[in-house]
Amino acid sequence: MLKSLSVRVLVALVAGLLLGAAAAEFGGPLVRAGVENFEAVGSLWLNALRMTVIPLLFSVLVVGVAGVADAAATGRLALKAIGWFAAFLLVGCAWTLAFGHGFYALWPVDPGAATALAAAAPPPPAEVAATPTFGDFLKGLAPTNPIKAAAEDAILPLVVFAIAFAFALTRLPETRRLALTGLFQSIADAMVVIVRWVLWAAPVGVFALCLGVGLRAGVGAAGVIGHYIVAVVLAQVGVIAIAAAVAMAWGRGPAGLWLRALAPVQATAVATQSSLACLPAMIEESRRIGLPERVVGLVLPLAVSVFKLTSPVANLAVALFVAQVYGVEPSALQFASAVVIALAVSVASIGLPGQVSFFMSVGPICLALGLPLDLLPILIAVEVVPDIFRTIGNVTGDMAVTSLVARDQPLEAQTPTAAAA
Template sequence: MARKKLPLHTQMAIGFAVGLFGGLIVHFFAADTQWLQLLTTYVTQPVGQIFLRLLFMLVIPLLFSALVMGVAEMGDIRSLGRVGWKALVYTVIVSSIAVALGMIMVNVFNPGGGVDPELANRLLEEGAGRAQGIVDSARTSGTGMQLLVQIVPDNVFRAAASNDILAVMFFALMFGIGLVLTNTPGAARVKGVVQGLFDIAMTLINLVIRFAPWAVACLVFNLAALFGWELLIRLGAYVAVVVGALAIHQFVVYPLVLRVAGGMSPRVFFRSIQEAMVMAFSTASSNATLPTALKVAEEELKLPRKVSRFVLTIGATANQNGTALFEGVTVLFLAQFFGVDLSLTQQFVVMLVCILGGIGTAGVPAGSLPVIAMICGMVGVPPEGIGIILGVDRFLDMCRTTLNVSGDLVAAVVVSRGESDEEPIHVDMDGNRLA
């Protein structure tokens, strides 16, 4: 009798555990040895990076094709509008709860008041170079109306080449609307081509995902071997507040939303999305986890694919509750550390900007750091202070990405309620049925 193969999420969990404990043991016994540097430089880091680059290589074609097909399969503009508004309302409400929760906890526990100044100065020195690069990035990324204008690409190929996910998503949204409104044989053939692109991207991603357990082990080993337990204890109070707020949102807020608005058992939901959660935690990237999330939504949660494709592809960039929460906590933590007393009005402004930041932040590792630098500059907190948190950001990035991806899947469940996967009836912008 053939042995039953372990599920992929179990294999990834095993890879994560092996990488973590192996890295901690090596860090304890051989932290500064040359062979460890050679191992991380020439084996574990390249393997993990190649895996991530393979995923990122396929993100643009997958995101474009999935969003176009998600819109095209709506069948009419009214269905698209209904689903879009439901997704937007969900994002704003749940992101607001996340940011408020984080800011309440950072005000109650005051983690910035207990940091050793000497340790903070050392952390600032260690992260000075990278922090300055992030600050410069924040200054050149555009704000306000300029950022809104930049969502509309003047050259979609340049936007794709520069990994401008929001601009690519805007083009895909417009392209999908065009397919809905164009009832010609040529448009039908284009729709078939886009569906074929989606199928090919998913096939290639399924091949890449087979190597996930090995890549996860290498990524986590590299992290643990280089940083050891310092990853969790250098800024213990700050880490505890962030992780605590993320945990409350994940295991209290989301279950309530699932019960009340989604009509689904939280136990069934979390059991079904284990694979996506492990992938999100391991890669620290919503975009890299998108293929797994799409697979889980259709195969495990049995959601209508037209809704799951639309909500999840949009959500990978525009529905990041964990990122919004993290940004609010970090800005207030840095304000506490530098002795900047923020009024309730200033904290409310921080909250609003964090909600918008959670919508517009790139779904890649450390994508929220430029946004934090920008917010710090707005409220008089030294932006270079982000150098303090760089040592623990990777771990917190893994945690908040898990919340982001879980939130996208919760949104897909909520928005799918009342929607069906039946063949759509195509109508034009005036509501007239197309032949």
């Protein structure tokens, strides 16, 4: 059981909180000083993660956006599918922002518990309180110096530059385009290797960070972590319900038949926590209910490649929780920036390992909102529960778009299984 990194990190989180609380209760000044010094190990580990965010983000954006542009060039069905992908992702972002504000209005994060959880992290930057004007927002979209933007963690202009660069690559001759996308793919792969090395030490890093939290606030921080899990899971459940409702209302065939086809796919998602591993089940079930083969063969592989319904939903939900912990209310323009980044990284993070994807996806959103990243390693420790719903939502979105694209396609002969259903 302890061979699982997620389990080891979770054990480290609990042990850090308990031992930190014990040090606060029973330890003397020397013990407290020792714990505070050991926190530097956690800060070192966090910095090692942070150093990969900018190069990884830029590289996967270039490769991911160029790949979507190539897919869109394959034909009308692909364009229609990408249109549905974009519509669902936008609705998901709008839902998450609305849900988050309503959820925390009804069930706010306990201030004492929030202070406890943030005890090992610095306060949010002072510039969060400054609301930029719309003119400042527009001027900041295009970086005068992309390298300076990267150095200053100016994520939105960097994302705009990466997207423009990726689309420009698609206009180059194939040989030169493939050479450059191959270069950035190699950079992204190298960053993933570094992140895997850093994550190998995650139990030590999380233990050091949580030791400080436990020292300052005891185990009271555990309750706010449970609050976080409920918030992120409910945000994803909401968008899953939206996608299913749209597919049942406007998709191909009877709603009940589609739901029966979806059930085994979702069960596979729970077992594997991998959208790619669910692809064979999605293809089989879509064929079984008589969806056109040309739609199934194009849309489902494309969806698994470039579409993650719950990625922006869950990532924005995490950032909203971090904002609640620090008592920060970002401006409307900051939320707009966060949505743009969430949509971009939802495409860019396709194919990355779960824990790598978590930090790379949520980190830029938090930076856009002016929030520190220091809580993210602690939240990674409990990501195993929200991650199940991420996969359920992703396969639901894939099946929904396939049914919607198939709606106006010519009928094909049903298999005997589909006819019997």
